[in-house]
Amino acid sequence: MPRKHDPERSVFINCPYDPDFAPIFDAIVFATVCSGFVPRSALESGTVAEPRMDRIVRTLFESCYSIHDLSRSQGEGPDNLARFNMPLELGIAMARRYMTKGRKSQHDWLLFVPSGHRYLKFVSDLAGFDPMPHDGTIETVVPNVIAWLSSRRTEDPEAVPLPKPREVLKALPAFQARLHELGDDWGNVRVPWNEVWEAAKENVPKLRPL
């Protein structure tokens, strides 16, 4: 019997999953685990029986939080097309927020966009929602994620102080190296999501008394 997810500790990660973005994707996943949350993704279920959109909606609805990145929502490839998966999943998260408004479990999301205000040109409805600009480096994304998640659990007496971003950044290469090893082990198959959790867990910086 699988252990049940705790929605209040679940963070749906809606970020590009391609080789160029992989360092930032991995950093967001690792920072989420270091912050005491479970990163969730449509990648986590290996079953092909469940349609992709069902998996996305189920996983997102099981998460009180989500992190989105629209860095890849720009023209690319020979047809200069943008990828629309991420804006679509952001839209689902926004709808979820309205659905849960006023509840203790109200959905909350963090939106990363490329530095500058280009995003306003392609999704002007977001103007009032105040995304967080980032310069595409893990050094800016990791502190953003940890601080944002930390400030979501301010009322929780069980919340644990978090490792500092510099400790997380220091531990990140070991996590990435472990992912690389797992990638070799699994060959052409995507590394199972529970293995990603384990790899992150093994490398979380331990809290040290001052």
Add this chain to the structure above:
Amino acid sequence: MDVSNSTGESTDYRVLGAGSRPPQSNGTGGDAAEGPSIQGSVKPQDFDVVIPPPGDAWVVEFYLGDEILARQVVDSPKASVDLVDEDGEYRVRMFIPTIDAFITNSIGEQKRAKDLEEALRRHGVSTWLDTRRRRLSKIELMKVVQDARNFVVLLGPKIGVAEKQRDEWAFALEAVWQDANKRFIPILLEGAKVPAFIRSAASEERPIVPLRIDDPARDWDGAVASLIRILRSEEDPREAGEPVGITEEDRRRQREWLSYLHELAESFR
């Protein structure tokens, strides 16, 4: 004035009064100073709170033995002066905040936050407290946070938080992580506890010492007076009480969390 040492070696320092002469250089080659001086030494990654001698300007000199490592002309008693080692070259980094106290509060403590702001302003402490109806954009809020040196967090016994406060706290936390010259000063009302996010910012370099107001009618004025001295760099915050940090209980909870994650991963095999 805070005199800190971000290098790996203990250094001596001297703060020399420059009389009423205005400083003629902002770099390391300041004029020879006159008047009384204060001397001390500061360990690596540590700081001293120094009340500078009378005058309008001072020269801070850092020494290693007889050798002067760096010097800086300072014209504000609330400056933070930090010796840094950049690739073997010593230099002084100075920060003079525009905002002495960025005040933020948990839900239900707005009135006390306003009272606190008024009290601080009466004593010449520059403050920022968001009382606007319009929510600042993240960029605007980041700018205010960058200009602030201290984040005074007024916390009631029930820490209810609005989205506005969450953003303020997240940005303040990032600012404290990035800049050792910035610090949190929690004010705990009626038995409130220091939340985990504030303890996450505690370090040896910048310990976090909460001011406690168990009985507001009795303790408020004393705590505010202590806060003013700390904000004016006239009192070392470590003298105000016991610093907070990571506890054995926190470590136990972290182990529990990692074990939960392991079980979760196992159950999906």
